Amino acid sequence: MNRDQSVPPSVVCSNEEKMAIEWLKRNHEPEEELRSYWRKCSRPRLHELLTTRSLTPIMYIRNWHDILKLPSSYRLVPVAAEFEECRRQRVEKYSSYKTTIQPYIAVVSSEDYAVEEVYAVMHDTPWRMSSVLQAVDICFKMCFVVHCEFQPECAHLWLLIQQALYGFQTPNDQVISTVLEFISGGFLTVLKEKVGDTIPENNAKEKAEIYQMFDSCIQMFDGLHSQHMRIKALEESGAYVKPISFVIGHAEDIHTENGHPVNDTILLEGQYIPISDMLKGFLELPGVFNLVCSYVHELEKDVRKPNPKVSSLIQGKLWQTKIKPKFEGKFVLPLIYGFDAYEPNKELGSHTGSHKLGAGGDRILGNKKCFRKLVAGLIDLDTAGITIVTPEGQFVVHFALVLAVGDNLGANGILGMGFYYGPNEERNRPPSISKDDLLRNKHLKGTASETRCLARYFGLMFGHLVKEEDFPVWNVYLLLRKSIDILNAPILSTADAQYLGEVIRKHHLAYMEVFQLPLQPKFHLALHYEEIIIDSGPPVLGSCYRFEAKHKEGKKVARNSKNRLNLPLTVANRHQLKVASRFLCGRGLVPTFEYTHLARISLFNIKQYSLFHSVVPSEHLADTAWDTVRSLQLNGVIYSVGSVVVTAMHAPNNPVFGEIHTIQIMSNNNANFVLKMYKTLKFDEHVFAYLVEYDDSWSFVNQNQLITYVATERRILSDGKWYVPFRFSLQCLLENQYFE
Numbered sequence: 001m002n003r004d005q006s007v008p009p010s011v012v013c014s015n016e017e018k019m020a021i022e023w024l025k026r027n028h029e030p031e032e033e034l035r036s037y038w039r040k041c042s043r044p045r046l047h048e049l050l051t052t053r054s055l056t057p058i059m060y061i062r063n064w065h066d067i068l069k070l071p072s073s074y075r076l077v078p079v080a081a082e083f084e085e086c087r088r089q090r091v092e093k094y095s096s097y098k099t100t101i102q103p104y105i106a107v108v109s110s111e112d113y114a115v116e117e118v119y120a121v122m123h124d125t126p127w128r129m130s131s132v133l134q135a136v137d138i139c140f141k142m143c144f145v146v147h148c149e150f151q152p153e154c155a156h157l158w159l160l161i162q163q164a165l166y167g168f169q170t171p172n173d174q175v176i177s178t179v180l181e182f183i184s185g186g187f188l189t190v191l192k193e194k195v196g197d198t199i200p201e202n203n204a205k206e207k208a209e210i211y212q213m214f215d216s217c218i219q220m221f222d223g224l225h226s227q228h229m230r231i232k233a234l235e236e237s238g239a240y241v242k243p244i245s246f247v248i249g250h251a252e253d254i255h256t257e258n259g260h261p262v263n264d265t266i267l268l269e270g271q272y273i274p275i276s277d278m279l280k281g282f283l284e285l286p287g288v289f290n291l292v293c294s295y296v297h298e299l300e301k302d303v304r305k306p307n308p309k310v311s312s313l314i315q316g317k318l319w320q321t322k323i324k325p326k327f328e329g330k331f332v333l334p335l336i337y338g339f340d341a342y343e344p345n346k347e348l349g350s351h352t353g354s355h356k357l358g359a360g361g362d363r364i365l366g367n368k369k370c371f372r373k374l375v376a377g378l379i380d381l382d383t384a385g386i387t388i389v390t391p392e393g394q395f396v397v398h399f400a401l402v403l404a405v406g407d408n409l410g411a412n413g414i415l416g417m418g419f420y421y422g423p424n425e426e427r428n429r430p431p432s433i434s435k436d437d438l439l440r441n442k443h444l445k446g447t448a449s450e451t452r453c454l455a456r457y458f459g460l461m462f463g464h465l466v467k468e469e470d471f472p473v474w475n476v477y478l479l480l481r482k483s484i485d486i487l488n489a490p491i492l493s494t495a496d497a498q499y500l501g502e503v504i505r506k507h508h509l510a511y512m513e514v515f516q517l518p519l520q521p522k523f524h525l526a527l528h529y530e531e532i533i534i535d536s537g538p539p540v541l542g543s544c545y546r547f548e549a550k551h552k553e554g555k556k557v558a559r560n561s562k563n564r565l566n567l568p569l570t571v572a573n574r575h576q577l578k579v580a581s582r583f584l585c586g587r588g589l590v591p592t593f594e595y596t597h598l599a600r601i602s603l604f605n606i607k608q609y610s611l612f613h614s615v616v617p618s619e620h621l622a623d624t625a626w627d628t629v630r631s632l633q634l635n636g637v638i639y640s641v642g643s644v645v646v647t648a649m650h651a652p653n654n655p656v657f658g659e660i661h662t663i664q665i666m667s668n669n670n671a672n673f674v675l676k677m678y679k680t681l682k683f684d685e686h687v688f689a690y691l692v693e694y695d696d697s698w699s700f701v702n703q704n705q706l707i708t709y710v711a712t713e714r715r716i717l718s719d720g721k722w723y724v725p726f727r728f729s730l731q732c733l734l735e736n737q738y739f740e
Helices: 015-026 031-040 042-051 057-063 079-096 132-145 152-165 175-183 187-197 204-218 227-237 275-283 288-303 317-327 367-383 408-414 435-441 448-465 468-487 494-515 521-526 529-536 551-560 567-585 609-615
Strands: 104-109 115-122 125-129 244-257 260-272 331-338 386-390 393-405 593-596 599-602 625-629 631-634 637-640 644-651 654-665 671-684 689-702 722-724
Touching (some): 015 031, 104 132, 132 152, 187 204, 227 567, 260 567, 275 288, 275 393, 275 567, 288 331, 317 393, 331 367, 367 393, 448 468, 494 529, 551 567, 609 689, 671 722
Parallel strands (some): 331 393
Antiparallel strands (some): 104 115, 244 260, 599 625, 654 671, 689 722
């Protein structure tokens, strides 16, 4: 059907409709008249479409092709016909590229851009949705249900929806390549020409500078289109410290060829990350070396005080009398080496133990082969040191290995006595205690963290159940609890260490007297804690817990990797990429400051404002609205509304506690706390917690005014009284005050 026969003679048209059809045959503009005449002849066109059986919607669209191909034609076409034509064109386009159509969303709108219909199209079948949001949700989920890919035109947007809204990642996410394709996809070239056309020809210099700027943006990621090229670029920049592979030994493997078993020899490799390069990169970060020097200087000043308290390994006897004198005239820093192994595979899977990482203490290959690279690196740091360059000049820094720490399995691994006992639980919450464990096995199951947690709060859990005839047994626990309290203190003196020795000896005597049992070897080890504190400082500073915290990062990488050919290299590479990011960003010892539920609230709308406004400094009352949060994480410590902090220590067993009522966030990553204060009645040794009550006073303190960073919680026991436990004895925070 040609243009002259666009409306068949059988259709009766009015004069106005005939005039409109004739005008549309010969004119395509102006747009307003085009739209007016198109509406005027809508009745005969619709009648033609409904009564002519041989006329399909596609044929109808082709009859009016000259008009419908105009940029504004979407305002003229009935939505159903337009939708069908768009689908047809999309199929033809993808067929020409010999590719399949992935799930996509189609939105049909009216002239005023109001959404009328929404479809999610899958396998060329449109499914009508109730809203755009439902279409996005269904289309996104179908991509994973039927294993489709994101549409190439907007894959970067779907990836943003996946990671930002749905909050998960998959091993197949092509984040970097998607971004590179988006940046170099041509839109910058078009933008370059558009901007260039707006500059007059007589401004040739300005035009050349703008073109050069666009060219730099277009070529920004040249040479970075593969993982190998990106790693190489990071390595050349000095930010990426490449792991060094070294052969530990050989092993025999059996594989099948043509149905027959064949013996093969495979190399067993380890990965060593050069410690010297890592320390050099870290100390050259902005401000880090100056901060370290200042801290060491302050520690050395405290050592010269009479009967000083020890808060660092540098202040211990081991460092001051045996290690530091060997480096006379040199700047030396201590190193603590922590070793432990972890399981990257699923604990209950069939490959448990097959790819265990960190297991340097191999009984067959030997520690010498496993640790030779590490030992050589430590010797080099001790003798030659490293040269660092800072804005203040060049400095040579030596490092001395002071402690090698590990848990039971880790220490045995370093000493060559490694034995696999199975994976440990990760949660600190004690597991359920069965009657069988107590009566038959006579021991409790649980990890070190879980056991410590149980010991810390055992008095609060069961203290009210202890009867008078059970006091001798309970006294054994209290002596153990007092030892734990001192061992977890972050700062100790020589007198504190001596007092700990007395407590441990009393515990051992009470244990033998009450239980009528001989002491075990680990009881003997506890007698050396006094000497360890004097030599190396508070034991909590050399605890294995911080080293074990690195396991989570390595496990996550290992479990997301499907390759087990060289798992140590995979984990080491990913770790070094993270370090490279820190080196490139120049991120030194920056405090972490994270919070949740940020809200700007008028002072007058804060609960009980009338009660605490008198303690708030005037400069904080000038702003009638505060930025408040419900929870704040500062350097890994979480402060929440309702948490309890320590603001002062007036006398032994008389700390000043405050319950956080409001957390105010400042613009400089600083926080203030409005505290509802407690009155400390006494220290109840029976449950090993402080008995407190409200004293109807308030306080306003800055985060830096707290005498300890640790936050705790108030607990109510069966007697209805309030108790505040703490992770360590607060007496260590008093000047010239020691345990007694």
